[in-house]
Amino acid sequence: MDSEHCASNEKGIGHRGGQRAGAGRKPIGVTRKLSLTxxxxxxxxxxxxxxxxxxxxxxxxxxxxxxxxxxxxDQL
Structure with missing residues (x-):
């Protein structure tokens, strides 16, 4: 990657992606971490x-x- 490209991204020029309203996966429930043996x-x-x-x-x-x-x- 060249230094111009890195510098432009640091300044926000040419930056892609990021948070947008309505973007991303929609939640389907509560996440609980568990270990299953x-x-x-x-x-x-x-x-x-x-x-x-x-x-x-x-x-x-x-x-x-x-x-x-x-x-x-019939539990749901």
Whole structure:
């Protein structure tokens, strides 16, 4: 990167991105961090299910399992 480009970004000239009204992912709920211990075979199955689908994260997979369970149990 040349020094002119760096200098222009420091001054805000040519700066791209940043916060904009309405930009970004919309929240779907409250985030709580947790640690989940499962046997290796379970993790392998989860990763097999999510593998190859870059847009489907492990957290989304686990969330869908919980949502399905609670809907079936009439808890939602």
């Amino acid at each position: 499962l046997p290796p075979a379970y993790w392998e199955e989860i990763e097999r299910h999510c593998g190859g689908r870059q847009d489907y994260a492990v957290s989304a997979f686990i969330r869908s399992i919980i949502e399905d369970y609670l809907q079936q149990a």
